[in-house]
Amino acid sequence: MTDRYTQAVNSGFTKTLATKLGLPRPALLRRYRAGEPLTVGPVLVVSDGASKADADALAQTLLGWDLDVRRDPGDDVRFGAIVLVLTETARPGDASEAVLATGSVLRRLAGNGRVVTVSRAAAEGDAPALSAARNAVDGFLRSLAKELRGGATGNGIVLTDDAAVDQTSVLATLRFFLSAKSAYVDGQLLRVGPAKAGAPAADLTTDRPLAGKVAVVTGAARGIGAAIARTLARDGATVVCVDVPAAGEGLARTANAVGGTALQLDVTAPDAGQRILLHARERHGGLDIVVHNAGxxxxxxxxxxxxxxxxxxxxxxxxxxLQINETLVQAGLENLHVVSLASTSGIAGNKGQTNYAFSKAGVIGHTRATAPLLAEHGGTANAVAPGFIETDMTASIPFATRSVARLLPTLSQGGEPVDVAEAVAFLAWPATAGVNGQVLRVCGQHMVGQ
Ligand SMILES: NC(=O)c1ccc[n+]([C@@H]2O[C@H](COP(=O)([O-])OP(=O)(O)OC[C@H]3O[C@@H](n4cnc5c(N)ncnc54)[C@H](O)[C@@H]3O)[C@@H](O)[C@H]2O)c1
Structure with a gap:
């Protein structure tokens, strides 16, 4: 549920009052519903001269997704999205025209619109001018995102040197950033590398990208974990829901709602990894996705x-x-996608949370180290770092602190559990095998941290 303040300032008399008083008016975010269009309007694809071939390739893909794609801003179109391609920009000065062309249409970006930059990561051995041009996109995108209004967001895809613009993982990430699934992801840049050679081509437009997959979600009895279980099931996965025996009622509720199975288990048990693996194999014939959400x-x-x-x-x-991952790595499962819940506290720090931030920064550390181990078998390990999400956990925060926390992000509101769940489902998707060892923040561009 969107918080009461956001609802009030977007409807009826209270909306008029809030406008008159100059109160912050967080936008109602558009969230994913099956069958609805990917974007809220036509997509403009802009690039500098050197990146034109990549922009052409992306425009072709967008046309294949039945989008209304424009290469020229015209003067009366209200855009649903702008894709700014700077993959081959060699010097900072070369970006000017494309960046300013993007600026000239921002006033015509619709509410809940999207800006997505596509660029390349600075790499060792880059000439200074090239390194500058590549790194510059980072500061640009994060600032641009802060200037967008009406629930519009800005995010960036950063290709590694060996990744091609038209490979599946890049297109899957572009689709996620353009879609309503990334409603609360804002001001983020996600690094995409090459996927495993010979990986089967994926249908990126399907409504059930996880069909046939078996997923385990820990801490699934309530809150974000329950939302993750629902979202993975919506996308076609069979879900094993794990939680402590004391949360058995909520656990059974989630498992029944998603048509999955419940496994009562304290994840700190020394044999937790073995029990998860055994349950998934015996009851569902395998294991493809593990979400470490219990916290x-x-x-x-x-x-x-x-x-x-x-x-x-x-x-x-x-x-x-760590202990469960050790079991999974030893088992040598093929194409295993592991997604771990970190937190913005683990990135930026938070007073009163040294223990929590220690644990969540540790999650980011083991994710980076586990990524290459799983990649050997076609898998990935990534983390999702939520900011302020409306759950029972955050409902225990004092009201005044909670109200301030909601207004700090660029999107001026807390996120919903489903926003975190959409990011998890995206990273669990076989099509995103080129996204590995990354941390995706779901924080509405909270001012803390990067
Ligand atoms: N809510 C937020 O704003 C927020 C922000 C950043 C990160 N997170 C992270 O997201 C995750 C979910 O958070 P939430 O807000 O839904 O929390 P929550 O307290 O509502 O739910 C956590 C679930 O984990 C289960 N759990 C706890 N210990 C367990 C154990 N030993 N074994 C098995 N299950 C166990 C609980 O029973 C509960 O069902 C956590 O990892 C949390 O740190 C949340």
């Missing part, structure tokens, strides 16, 4: 922190993920 908070200033508060958070949020 707890025990907030205290470090000076007042009791050993039990520190240890519990590290055990559930970090050690359990």
């Amino acid at each position: 707890i908070l025990r907030d205290k200033l470090l000076a007042n922190m009791k050993p039990a508060q520190w240890d519990a958070v590290i055990a559930v949020n970090l050690e359990a993920q």
Whole structure:
């Protein structure tokens, strides 16, 4: 549910009042519904001269997705999205024309519109001018995103040197950023590398991208975990829902709602990995996706922190993920996609959360190290770092702090559990095999951290 403030300032008398008083008016975000168009209007594809061939290739793909694609801004079109292609820009000055052309149509970007940059990562050995041009896109995109209004977002795809613009993982990421599935992802740049050679071509337009897959979601009884289970099931996966016995009722509710199975298990148990693997294999014949979502908070200033508060958070949020991953890596499963829940606290730090931030920064660390191990078998390990999401966990935060937290991101509101779930489903998608070892923030472009 969108929070009450956002609802109030977008409807009836309270909307008029909020406008008169100059109160912040967070937009109602458009979220994914099957059958609805990918974008809210035509897509403009812009590039500098050197990147024109890549822009042409992307425009062809967008046409294949039945989008109304324009290469010229015209003067009366209201755009649903702008794709700015700067993949071959050699010097910073070469980007000017395309960047300013993008600026000239921003006032015609529709509410809930999208700006997506496509560029290349600076790499070792780049000439200084090339490195400057490539890195410049980072600052540009993050600033541009802060200037967009009405629920519009800006995100970037950053190709590694060996990745081609028309490969499946790049197109899958472009589709996610253009779509309503990325409603609360804003100001983020995601690095995409080459996918495994010989990977089968995926249908990027399907409504059931995870059909036939078996997924395990820990902490699935409520909150973000329950939303992840629902979203993976919506996308076609069979879902094993895991939670502690004390949360058995909620667990059964989620498992029934998604037509999956429930596994009562404390993820800190020494044999948790084995039990998950056994359940998935015996009940569903295999395991393709693991989502490490179970997590707890025990907030205290470090000076007042009791050993039990520190240890519990590290055990559930970090050690359990590590231990389960060790089992999965040893099992050598093919094409396994692991997605771990981190947090913006683990990136930017947060007062009173040294234990939590230690655990979540640790999650980012093991994700990067696990990525190449799973890639050997065609798999991936990625993390999703939510900002402020409306759940039971955040409902326990005092009202005043909660209200301020909602207004800090560029999108001026908290996210919904489904926003995190959409990011997880995106990273669990076989088509995104070229996205590996990455951290995707789902935070509405919260001002903390990068
Ligand atoms: N809500 C937010 O704003 C937010 C922000 C950043 C990150 N996160 C992360 O997202 C994840 C889900 O958060 P949420 O807000 O839905 O939390 P929540 O407290 O609503 O749900 C967490 C679930 O994990 C389960 N769990 C706890 N310990 C467990 C254990 N040992 N074994 C198995 N299950 C266990 C709980 O029973 C519960 O069902 C967590 O990892 C959290 O750190 C949340």
